Amino acid sequence: MYDPSQRVILLVEDNADDELMTLRAFRKSNIHNPVVVVRDGAEAIDYLFIQGKHANRNPDIRPQVILLDLHLPRIDGLEVLRRIRAHEQTRTLPVVVLTSSKEERDLVDSYQLGVNSFVHKPVDVTSFFEAVRQLGMYWLVLNELPLPRRGA
Template identity: 85%
Template sequence: MTEPSQRIILLVEDNEDDELMTLRAFRKSNIHNPVVVVRDGAEAIDYLFIQGRHADRDPDIQPQIVLLDLHLPRIDGLEVLRRIRSDERTRTLPVVILTSSKEERDLVEGYQLGVNSFVHKPVDVTDFFESVRQLGMYWLVLNELPPQKRKGT
């Protein structure tokens, strides 16, 4: 089993303020996992599928969770989720939609596509920090993940 401190978080977020608040909330909650930040859906796909500018990264080190915004440049979050769920290599990867969207259709489509959780970003900073702390504690400490498949297995 991967140690919690080695579990990588992939944060897919185009808003720098939300990125900084998320990273600060992790630090304040003593969640010191490595965080990889990508700014749009196309870069998220490249990172997850080890292509494009991420083609040289270690394929054996996959994120343990993806925190996915919906409204992203180039490829939107629901399309990223669709691609994650359609590929055997990433099908079981935990994905949490963390968004400011209040659209019911985003919620419904996210669950139809197989999201593990859908969380609205609270406007209040204290509430935002608490939401991120709880997400981190659950997905990185309490939740048990399926074993990762190695190349050639």
């Protein structure tokens, strides 16, 4: 599906409107990286750990960045983050919480679990597009990741 050398974005988002706005913001910002969209925490875990309906995906394709909503069906975003950080094969993946939550507890818990960045989804479209553009530029262009360890 995707070339392993491409910088794939994993978008974990259950709100269809926010998904469409995020994808549109990437396009408007000329960010043309492949975006894999999963709509709940359980599917995010399946994608990341190459199991369930994602058991046959190419294991060489690792997300360059994960944009993670917190309030997700089946498994919430904090539990997804906990599992990402608990496993050697995913521990170093950059995770950006992109959420509408204004709860201080969500912010604190996210950082305690090792999130790389916590961003509130802006309410107005222009601010949302600018936030997504800046996230894309930083995580896809400027940031460098270590190569995955063989066997991970």
